[in-house]
Amino acid sequence: MQICRDLPSLRAATAAFRAAGRRLAVVPTMGALHEGHLALIGAARAAGAGAVAASIFVNPLQFGPNEDLARYPRDEEGDLAKLRAAGCDLAWLPPVEVMYPPGNATVIEVAGPSAGWEGDARPGHFRGVATVCCKLFLQSQAELAAFGEKDWQQLQVVTRMAADLDIPIRILPVPTVREADGLAMSSRNRFLSPQERATAPLLHRAMTEAAAAIGAGAPVAATLEGALARLRGAGFAPDYLALVEAETMRPLAARREQGPMRLIAAARLGTVRLLDNIAV
Numbered sequence: 001m002q003i004c005r006d007l008p009s010l011r012a013a014t015a016a017f018r019a020a021g022r023r024l025a026v027v028p029t030m031g032a033l034h035e036g037h038l039a040l041i042g043a044a045r046a047a048g049a050g051a052v053a054a055s056i057f058v059n060p061l062q063f064g065p066n067e068d069l070a071r072y073p074r075d076e077e078g079d080l081a082k083l084r085a086a087g088c089d090l091a092w093l094p095p096v097e098v099m100y101p102p103g104n105a106t107v108i109e110v111a112g113p114s115a116g117w118e119g120d121a122r123p124g125h126f127r128g129v130a131t132v133c134c135k136l137f138l139q140s141q142a143e144l145a146a147f148g149e150k151d152w153q154q155l156q157v158v159t160r161m162a163a164d165l166d167i168p169i170r171i172l173p174v175p176t177v178r179e180a181d182g183l184a185m186s187s188r189n190r191f192l193s194p195q196e197r198a199t200a201p202l203l204h205r206a207m208t209e210a211a212a213a214i215g216a217g218a219p220v221a222a223t224l225e226g227a228l229a230r231l232r233g234a235g236f237a238p239d240y241l242a243l244v245e246a247e248t249m250r251p252l253a254a255r256r257e258q259g260p261m262r263l264i265a266a267a268r269l270g271t272v273r274l275l276d277n278i279a280v
C-alpha cells in the first residue's frame, strides 16, 4: 500500500493507476477505522474499482468551535494496518496545510439537503464536509467514491454536490454496518461508558419498530412521539427523530405513497451523540 502525504506523490500514484487501466475509487474517512469503513473498501471493489485510495483526514472545517475536534480519536498506525489488511492500494494522509494551504478562500455551500437536522445542530458542518469531499474528489480524480449510509444526510449532501458541480464521479452508498445488537458502528462509540453502551442499541430498536408501524399505516406524529418518550425514558437526550424524503431530507408529516422515505435520528447518550437512520 502506498502512503501519500503531498499532492505531487498522490497525483503520480493515481496517474499510474489510470495508466494501468485500474478504475480508482476513493474512500473518504477521518480515521479511527472500524468494520464500517472497511466495508466501504469492499463495496468499492465489488462495484468495479481496480484500485482503492482511502483518505484519512480529520477535517477541521467540519467541526464547530465547541465540538470534539481535539478529542476525535486518532490512530494512524492502527488505521494503516487495517487498510493494508483490507487490501487498500493507497492511503492519502494530507497534513492540514496541504488540504488548506495558507490563504485558501474557497468553500462549497450546498443548499437543499444540508438544511435542517445535522445542518441545524451543527452549523457549518456540511460546508466543511462538502468542501473537503470536493477537494478529495478533485485531488484523487477517482471515478467512484464510497460513503456509508450511516451519515444519511451527509450522503445526500455529497451526492447533490457532485451532481451540481459536474464532478465525474459516482457516489456509491454502502449500507450501515452494525454491531450484533443493532448499534450502528461509529468511531465515537468508544466514548460510551459500559452502561451507555448497553443502552445504545435501543435507538435502533425504537427506530425499527417506529418504521414498521409507520410502514403499516400508523400515524407519523404519534408514532414518533411514542418512540421519543421511550428514548427519553431510557436516558437519551434526542435532538430529532423524523420521517423525511430520502433524497431531499424534507420532513414528512405523513407517509408518502411514492418515493423512498427515511427515518432519521440523532440523540445524545452521555457525552456521545448517536446518529442513525433506516429506510421506511
Ligand code: PAF
Residues within 6 Å of the ligand: 028, 029, 030, 057, 059, 062, 129, 132, 133, 151, 154
Ligand atoms: O464521514 C466522515 O468521516 C467525514 O465526514 C468525511 C466524509 C470523511 C469528510 O471529512
